[in-house]
Amino acid sequence: MPAWFEVLIIVVFAIGAVFFFAKYRETVAVLHESERMKTRLSNDLGRYRDVPRLRALREAVLGSKPLPTDDDGNEHLLLRDGDLQLHHLILRRESAPVGDDDNITYTKNGEQVKLEELE
Template sequence: MPEWLEIVVIVAFAIGAVFFFAKYRETAAALHESERMKARLSNDLNRYRDVPKLRALRDALIGVKALPTDDEGNEHLLLSDGDLQLHHLVLRREANALGKEGTASYIKDGKEVELQELE
């Protein structure tokens, strides 16, 4: 085989190898970015997964929607925690409407603490 043909073949293989590794690196970077985005979006979905439940709970507790009530006047609620473990809550409601200037407070450790609105 002539020497110039060997050189042409070696150069062609070298150029092919450069293109192959460049494409491999680009594909690996795209795959890494895809996995990163998948993890981020999954975390976002987990964070916002409970929003409809929290809105329903808020509506039920402020009286917009009624909770199931038993014969003794107790209200019942079934909630799942972060581990998807179900909890049965029995509520006895005592509601006091506040005026525009009104504030609610409670006693904790012998001190009066102003209650903040949930956001």
């Protein structure tokens, strides 16, 4: 076999190897990006999974239909969380006029916290 033919075969295989590894790297990059996007979209879906429940809570609290009320005036609402466990919420609605000089507080973790929305 002539020497030029051996060199030609080696050059063709070298060029083929370069194209093969370039295509391989491109495929790996696309698969990596696909996995990254799948993870990101999965996290987004997990984050927005509770939106229908939050809408149901908003409609129950702010809606025109009254919630079931007991003898003490407490309203009762049943909601499911992300793990589909049922939670019983007891709501008490109170309203009072607020003056400009009044300090309005609410209870959070057993402590009185000043309401900042009025400032």
